[in-house]
Amino acid sequence: MKKTENDSPGLLKRIFRFYYEGFTNMSSWGRKVWIIIIIKLFLIFVVLKIFFFPDFLKSNYESDEQRSEYVLDQITKTPEADD
Amino acid sequence: MIETADLSLVDWSRAQFALTAMYHWLFVPLTLGLSFIVAIMETIYVKTGREEWKRMTRFWMTLFGINFAIGVATGIILEFEFGTNWSNYSWFVGDIFGAPLAIEGILAFFLESTFVAVMFFGWDKVSRKFHLISTWLVAVGANLSALWILVANAWMQNPVGMEFNPETARNEMVDFWAVLFNPVAVDKFLHTIFSGFLLGSVFVMGVSAWFLLKKREVWLSKMSILVSAIFGLLSSLMVAFTGDTSARTLAQVQPMKFAAMEALYEGSDDAGLVAFGILKKSEEKLGIEKEGHDFVTKINIPGLLSIMTGGSRDVFVPGIKDLLAVGDSARGIHSVEEMMARGAFASEILNDYKRARMMNDEEQIKILTDEFFSSKEFMNESFRYFGYASLNLPEEAVPNVPIAFYSFHIMVMLGFFFILVCVVALFLLFRDKLTGSKWFLWAAIISVPLVYIASELGWVVAEMGRQPWIIQDLMPVSVAVTKLSTGSVITTFILFALLFTALLAAEVSIMLKQIKTGPKH
Numbered sequence: 393m394k395k396t397e398n399d400s401p402g403l404l405k406r407i408f409r410f411y412y413e414g415f416t417n418m419s420s421w422g423r424k425v426w427i428i429i430i431i432k433l434f435l436i437f438v439v440l441k442i443f444f445f446p447d448f449l450k451s452n453y454e455s456d457e458q459r460s461e462y463v464l465d466q467i468t469k470t471p472e473a474d475d
Numbered sequence: 476m477i478e479t480a481d482l483s484l485v486d487w488s489r490a491q492f493a494l495t496a497m498y499h500w501l502f503v504p505l506t507l508g509l510s511f512i513v514a515i516m517e518t519i520y521v522k523t524g525r526e527e528w529k530r531m532t533r534f535w536m537t538l539f540g541i542n543f544a545i546g547v548a549t550g551i552i553l554e555f556e557f558g559t560n561w562s563n564y565s566w567f568v569g570d571i572f573g574a575p576l577a578i579e580g581i582l583a584f585f586l587e588s589t590f591v592a593v594m595f596f597g598w599d600k601v602s603r604k605f606h607l608i609s610t611w612l613v614a615v616g617a618n619l620s621a622l623w624i625l626v627a628n629a630w631m632q633n634p635v636g637m638e639f640n641p642e643t644a645r646n647e648m649v650d651f652w653a654v655l656f657n658p659v660a661v662d663k664f665l666h667t668i669f670s671g672f673l674l675g676s677v678f679v680m681g682v683s684a685w686f687l688l689k690k691r692e693v694w695l696s697k698m699s700i701l702v703s704a705i706f707g708l709l710s711s712l713m714v715a716f717t718g719d720t721s722a723r724t725l726a727q728v729q730p731m732k733f734a735a736m737e738a739l740y741e742g743s744d745d746a747g748l749v750a751f752g753i754l755k756k757s758e759e760k761l762g763i764e765k766e767g768h769d770f771v772t773k774i775n776i777p778g779l780l781s782i783m784t785g786g787s788r789d790v791f792v793p794g795i796k797d798l799l800a801v802g803d804s805a806r807g808i809h810s811v812e813e814m815m816a817r818g819a820f821a822s823e824i825l826n827d828y829k830r831a832r833m834m835n836d837e838e839q840i841k842i843l844t845d846e847f848f849s850s851k852e853f854m855n856e857s858f859r860y861f862g863y864a865s866l867n868l869p870e871e872a873v874p875n876v877p878i879a880f881y882s883f884h885i886m887v888m889l890g891f892f893f894i895l896v897c898v899v900a901l902f903l904l905f906r907d908k909l910t911g912s913k914w915f916l917w918a919a920i921i922s923v924p925l926v927y928i929a930s931e932l933g934w935v936v937a938e939m940g941r942q943p944w945i946i947q948d949l950m951p952v953s954v955a956v957t958k959l960s961t962g963s964v965i966t967t968f969i970l971f972a973l974l975f976t977a978l979l980a981a982e983v984s985i986m987l988k989q990i991k992t993g994p995k996h
Contacts (some may be wrong), residue, residue, distance in 0.1 A: 414596025420597070421985055423536065426546040428981050435814045435974060436551055444967050445555035448562035450955045460644040463566045463600075467644065467954055469865075 488560045488956050492970070494554050494968060495929055496890040498975035502546025502982070504930050507621060507668055508675015508710075509539040510614035514607075515702055521607050531695050533598070534994035535679065536610075538986055540595060541780040541866070545619075545982040550624070551970065553958060560964065564945050564955035571625050571637055571654065579623035586616035607840055618668050625667055629660035631946050632937070639858060640846050641828045658724045663937075666717040669891035670709045670930055676707025677926040680900060682990055684919035687910050688837040690700030692993055700900055700919075708897035714890055719783060729947060730808055731872060732794045732940040732991075735879035737780060738768055742794035744805075748779035751884065754877050761795065764871035768877065795876070799869045809860075811869040814948065817856065818863030824853070825861070862949045874942040882935040896922050 418426070449459045513536050520528035528953035554576070557565040565572075595599060601609075630636075636653030637646040648654060659707035680703050683696035725733045734742075737749055740757075752773035759767050778788040783790075794804040808819070824847045832838035847853040850964060896919060905911040909916075941949040 410596060410600065411592065413600075414592065419537075421541060422988055424981075424985055425541055428545065428978070429544055431979065432545075432974075433548060438965075440552065440970070441555055444963075444970065445559045447558035448560075448803055448959070449566055450558070456643070459566060460642070463563050464641075464825070464829050464832075466563045466642040467567065467861075467950070468822055468829055469954075 477673060484959065484961045485953050485956050486659065487961055489952060489960075491560065491964055491971065491982065492553070492556055495549075495556065495971050495975070496618035496934065496938075498971075499546070499549045499553065500931060500934060501927065501979060502542055502549060503621070504667075504671035504674040504927075505538070505542045505678055506546060507671030508673065509535060509542065509678065510610075510617050510675075511672060512675050512679055512703055512706060513539055514591060514614045515706065516608045516699075517538065517607050517610050519702075521603050523639055525697075527694065528992050531699060534695070535593065535699070537989055538682070540591075541982060541986050541989065543591065545978055549975070558961065560957050561945070561955050562957040564950060566645060567950060567955070568630075568898040568946070569637070569640075569643070569647055570920065571630055571634075571648050573644055574648060574651070575623040575627045575654070581619050586612060586619070590616065595778070598903060604968050611767075618671075621668060621671070622664050626655055626657070626660045626666045628937075629655055629663045631655050631944075632663075632941060633657055633659040633724075634946055634949055639848070639854070639861075641844070642832075659721075659728060662717060662721040662724050665719050666714060667933075668729065670712040670933060672710035673714055674926045674930050675708050676703040676710060677893060677896065677922045679703035680707065680919045681921075681923035684916040685990070687991070688806075688913065688916050688920075689776050690910075693910060694734075695994060697904060701904055704897045704900040704904065708901065711890065711894045711897060715894070718887070718890070722783055727806060727808075729810075729941055730793060730803065730806075731798050732874060732879065733784075734793065734798060734900065735874045735876045735940055736883040736936060738770070738876050738880040739780070739792065739794040740767055741798040744791045745778045745788045746780040746783055746784075746790075746792040747775040747777045749884070750774045750776055750878075751888075752880070754880060761799065761873060762868050765868075765870035765873060795873055799872070811863070811872045812965065814860040814872075815863040815869060818860040818865075821853075821857040821861045824857075825849075842917060857981075860948050862944065862946070862951055862954070865951050865954050866943070868984055871943055874940050879936060879940040882932045885931040886929050886936060889925055889932075893922065893929070895905070 449462065453459045453462060513532055514533040516528060516535060519525075520532055557572075590609040590612040593606060597606050597609060598653075634646070635657050636648060636650035638649050639645075640647050654660070677923055678701050683699040683703070686692045686696040712977060722733065725736075735742075738752065738754055739746065749770075753771040754768045755771045757767035758767045761767050768928070780792050781788050781790040784790060791800075791803065791805060793808065797803065798808070799808075799811045802808045802813060824843060827841065828843045828848070830836075831843060848858075863872070900919065902916055903912050941947060943953065945952045945955040
């Protein structure tokens with residue numbers, strides 16, 4: 393137990409240093425790829441998700457009961473009723 | 476209903492999903508295949524200690540890294556689309572889809588992302604063995620990610636291990652193992668990962684062939700071709716084998732898709748397999764308005780379809796017309812007409828339940844729950860075909876036959892072509908004639924786009940072949956779709972097309988630059 397307590401800050405520091413050195417010594421293709429990843433994640437999670445892809449049932453109905461009522465209604469429509 | 480619902484909305488929603496799925500799939504199979512090839516190369520390096528193998532490993536690892544990084548998270552968009560464009564479906568599937576996707580996120584994704592860092596940052600910082608284990612774990616993790624997605628997809632093709640809860644209008648998972656070991660999931664997982672291995676192998680052979688044509692990196696290219704041709708040959712044989720077992724499963728659980736893949740309208744025993752064929756519109760229609768098809772010409776292998784599906788030439792293989800009108804009693808397959816009647820009954824009971832719920836009639840709710848929704852007989856004999864209640868005409872259960880037929884046959888032909896490519900590569904390599912065989916080197920380069928086409932066609936067969944269903948027999952796409960404005964779906968379709976094209980262009984450009992630069996000294 394004592395050994396673990398002594399080791400864990402060192403381990404965390406080593407992990408931090410591992411990533412830090414990895415990112416700072418990255419090759420040119422690695423840097424380009426990371427820029428693309430950051431832009432892509434921003435577009436997907438900020439622009440697309442918030443402005444274009446709201447959860448239809450969550451944003452239009454307040455409770456699960458209302459949502460299930462709506463879906464039940466949708467799936468039990470007969471072909472004639474839809475005409 | 477399929478013909479009378481807002482077809483443009485359904486079509487655009489499907490087109491949007493298809494676009495994102497197909498673009499996403501441009502990145503995935505290379506990750507699946509190249510990760511294992513890199514792991515094999517690194518294993519040889521660790522075993523032999525030869526620096527040339529380390530150099531080779533690092534070169535292919537760079538290309539793997541570019542593809543992995545550009546492709547990562549592109550699949551998330553599909554999950555957004557479920558909630559926005561396919562909300563009825565998303566609600567109806569309940570936790571069946573959520574559980575495998577959550578496991579994928581927690582287990583495989585973290586496994587991959589942790590050890591990817593060791594793969595790229597860990598050279599000369601961790602021990603050789605630890606680095607090698609990390610590389611293998613990335614390969615295994617990437618393929619495990621695919622497992623959970625494919626399990627979810629297989630459930631849509633063959634829904635098992637769940638019970639429908641009318642109170643929540645959702646399916647609830649009651650048997651996780653039935654979902655995981657769904658026969659379609661097992662076949663689909665094996666067929667897909669081996670096809671990814673094959674794609675990775677063909678990619679490595681193609682790039683190496685380009686180096687050989689340029690008379691650069693001759694030793695590295697030859698050894699890369701050696702590893703990828705052996706790995707590709709074994710994978711392609713497994714693709715053929717798992718394709719055969721998939722066909723047998725399909726014949727049982729999705730017989731209409733199976734018949735469409737073979738353009739088999741009239742069933743028979745001693746049914747032949749069409750090795751090659753060209754279709755034309757038939758004068759005879761299916762039902763009122765659905766077009767049928769005849770062969771202009773075909774090469775038929777007598778009896779093989781019966782043998783493939785049932786192990787004997789005497790086995791009857793039902794055609795599209797048989798499935799519409801009479802089914803296949805030997806395998807317990809009902810006709811579409813029969814399933815429509817059963818589905819209509821299930822829908823009637825669910826409508827009664829809905830009305831009782833609206834009127835807060837607790838007594839009627841209890842009667843309907845006890846007599847029907849808790850009854851295995853009702854669930855297995857009627858509710859199982861619930862989706863057929865949404866069809867107007869039996870022929871609406873028939874997918875687009877030419878698309879299913881041509882996608883399947885071109886994919887199979889390309890599959891056999893890649894077996895040949897791997898065999899010829901090994902033959903020329905062992906005869907030491909590879910560098911002089913320019914025709915083969917060009918064939919290997921041309922195989923790279925072809926293997927992507929084959930891989931995409933596999934999904935076209937799987938997804939277009941099962942139309943009109945989003946969940947086989949339970950829910951057609953026209954019911955699953957969210958009633959949004961078509962214009963908003965067109966807008967997001969265009970946005971995706973732009974985003975993914977930009978990502979693909981970025982990947983191709985960075986990758987081509989790295990290939991031209993070649994391995995570092």
